[in-house]
Amino acid sequence: MTRGGSPSWSRPSAPLSGSLGPIVGLPILPCSRDPLISRSAISGRNSVPTRNSCVRGQERGTQVSPRSRNGSPKLTDPHKPLMRAFLRTPVLLYRTPLRAMLGRFYVLIEHRGRKSGRVYRTVVDRLHTDRETGEVFVTSAWGDKSDWFRNVQAAPSSGVWIGRRRFEPTQRIVELQEAYEIHRKAKEERPLAMRFGLALVNYPFPKTEEDLRELTRFMPVVGFRRFEASGT
Template identity: 40%
Template sequence: MKPIVRTLFKAPGKLYDRDLGWVLGKRFLCLTHFGRKSGRRYRTVLEVIGLRPETDEVLAIAGLGPSSDWYRNIQAAPAAEVAIGRRKFVPAHRILGESEAAAALAGYERRNRLLRPVLHPVLSKLVGWRYDGSDAARHRMVRQLPIVAFRPRGATESDQESD
């Protein structure tokens, strides 16, 4: 990866490292989680693909699929913290079902129409096939790349079911 691209990808993490994540608004979140084997504390910056004020949820996609370390780690042990904008909370999480995830991805694409020329090729590279933005492709994608909803722990009575 070229140095300038690497720097751009690492920039959100550097901002969170300096307690400046609020500069990113609600476009990225910083997930603090624990290694499933090491127990070590990790921080991973994820792009927010959706906000759901009605359920107080923040949505992120596992861009490297279910083998993403952060995704596997939160399956093994609850995450310690989510920071987004100026807000921090101890999260509970749930994995969206296929229909709900496809609708969330469609909403993300609608809100980010100007990114479509870059978004579709990037998503195609992540999944290994040509993503065209159709409903069928969206459903196929979310079967490969899970979408996770984070909300403050204790926000709903079903938190225990999602952990």
């Protein structure tokens, strides 16, 4: 960490990894890590990170194929070589002075690998923010199999960056009904961004209430709030 409280981006002794779970925001980048990128975030395995091996979905306008044979959403194949460089964009931008602006749309989460014990940094989309409590909500576009989501289930995040500001969070996996309301607000507040983000991962835009509930069941929501010691 630098003296001014900004993140220090010198290469750490442990590799950084994670996945970006998008729904709304700026052009959505569903899987990005720094400086080493692995396929584990997509596959759900904590494999050893290899440079530039995480890749990401297809471009906007691709035909949606929402169901696989077993009935689960058939998402975009993330292993597209042309997308590898694109995946690094949010983390790279978070190293620059632009992070102050990026904090309006993206959140950087620090979490520890549940098997490796390594510290990872993941940039995820800022789905919604509760103005009264300051709680920030994010979601996992690849469902509960994404490594970053499984990691924060196993052990709470050690730090959250919003722009230049870092805080130690308390976190919670949001209950289904509340998660539905958060997705609904995201759809109402930024429908074009949500449509774009879902197209990238090849998930159909929810047109009905049941569609939105199905999306909520597949894409879990995590809430992060600044930690406050009891009695303060």
